[in-house]
Amino acid sequence: MIKKNTIIENIKTLFYALIIAILIRSLFIQPFYIPSSSMELNLLVGDRLFVTKYSYGYSKHSFPFSPPIFKGRIFEKSPKRGDIVVFKTPSDNRTDYIKRLIGLPGDTIQFINGNLYINNNQIFTALLNDSALLYCGKQQINVSIFEEKISDKKSYKVSYRNDISYQNSDKFKVPENHYFFLGDNRDCSKDSRFLTEVGYVHKNNLVGKAQILFFSSNTMEGSIFQFWKWSDIIRYDRFFKKLN
Numbered sequence: 616m617i618k619k620n621t622i623i624e625n626i627k628t629l630f631y632a633l634i635i636a637i638l639i640r641s642l643f644i645q646p647f648y649i650p651s652s653s654m655e656l657n658l659l660v661g662d663r664l665f666v667t668k669y670s671y672g673y674s675k676h677s678f679p680f681s682p683p684i685f686k687g688r689i690f691e692k693s694p695k696r697g698d699i700v701v702f703k704t705p706s707d708n709r710t711d712y713i714k715r716l717i718g719l720p721g722d723t724i725q726f727i728n729g730n731l732y733i734n735n736n737q738i739f740t741a742l743l744n745d746s747a748l749l750y751c752g753k754q755q756i757n758v759s760i761f762e763e764k765i766s767d768k769k770s771y772k773v774s775y776r777n778d779i780s781y782q783n784s785d786k787f788k789v790p791e792n793h794y795f796f797l798g799d800n801r802d803c804s805k806d807s808r809f810l811t812e813v814g815y816v817h818k819n820n821l822v823g824k825a826q827i828l829f830f831s832s833n834t835m836e837g838s839i840f841q842f843w844k845w846s847d848i849i850r851y852d853r854f855f856k857k858l859n
């Protein structure tokens with residue numbers, strides 16, 4: 616017969632473990648799963664990654680269910696242009712999105728003939744491949760892949776469709792305390808260009824910085840529970856890869 620004290624101690628142990636897990640998830644690091652192709656080639660559907668919560672300080676969105684325990688942001692640190700950031704969408708303050716930070720407060724962003732301009736300066740791109748296949752949802756599309764150099768120290772790969780691509784836009788003026796985000800798979804991303812769906816993201820909506828890809832599986836080929844398919848499903852070359 617199990618003693619009453621043993622049951623109570625087990626419940627306490629589980630409770631303390633839960634509290635510790637919530638604190639780690641809220642204050643230090645949280646795993647995220649990539650469900651869409653908006654960040655290919657850099658992030659693939661089925662990637663699992665670690666996001667550091669302390670990188671930009673803390674807001675209510677740092678905690679599960681976004682409790683209104685304080686206003687604003689504490690221990691605030693400014694993100695850098697080019698960071699891959701998880702944030703809560705302004706439309707519902709609930710859904711997690713992951714995109715690349717392009718525009719800082721006060722910046723002007725514009726597309727002219729398919730080229731990205733920040734503060735009237737064209738961002739340098741170099742063509743890497745003019746005929747590649749990437750996913751857009753469950754459909755594969757033909758794209759051109761470029762290296763985009765957003766600063767002297769930061770470059771990454773972006774893609775544009777070869778058939779119908781985003782070419783021209785009005786100027787986006789990033790408001791104070793807000794940021795402008797783009798997906799790396801430019802023609803398959805709902806991001807700050809779509810003002811009614813995402814738009815400018817307030818600094819309090821930032822959740823954390825994507826840092827390390829720790830596991831990846833090709834969900835298009837099957838489930839990780841199908842162990843007999845692991846050789847085709849699991850992307851071993853993406854384990855513990857530092858994100859750029």
